[in-house]
Amino acid sequence: MKLKQICALKQNDGFTYVELLLSLFILVMILFITGPTLKIFSHIELKEKSFDIDVFIEDIFETEFEKEDFIVETNRLSFKTKNGLITYRLSNDRIVKSIDDKGFIPLMYNVSEFTIKEKSTYISLSIKEGDNYYTINIKK
Incomplete structure (x- = not known):
């Protein structure tokens, strides 16, 4: 039994030069495409200042949809709401947003008014x- 296992190991020659060249070619192509x-x-520039107001509007309108009453x-x-105040x-x-005056979830930064x-x-x-400057109107 051991003789068959040794013969099987000897028949495994490893990689051929063609396989090595093919794998190197694929690696070079990936690196060639990655640079450009x-x-x-x-060069793509994101305008981050619009994300804060988008998050705030989405959140406040979702809460407004679930409201039972409001306090201004x-x-x-x-x-x-059914989840609390x-x-x-x-x-x-x-x-910032808080639920039942607990927690502190910042929704917008750099707000002066x-x-x-x-x-x-x-x-x-x-x-x-x-x-x-932003103005948001919420229906009663």
Whole structure:
């Protein structure tokens, strides 16, 4: 039995030169394509300032959809939902979300102004983030 195992090991010659050249060719092609691809992606510039307002709008409208009631204060907007009291407020140049006055979820950064005004049919939010001004109207 051992003699058959030894003969089987001796028949395994390893890689041939053709297989080695083929694998090196594939490696060189991958490296050849990677350089220009990375150069293309390095020139793409993301406008990060739009992401904060998008996240905030998505979150506040999702909460507004689930609201049972709301409370409007000068720099604070609260929604009563089945999950508790969800509050949006300005804290240390950030708009943060908290649930039942617990937790601290930052939604927007670099906010210098966050005012809330209650109108007859809607709530108006005015936000100043850096040099950008945003107005969001939420239906009552």
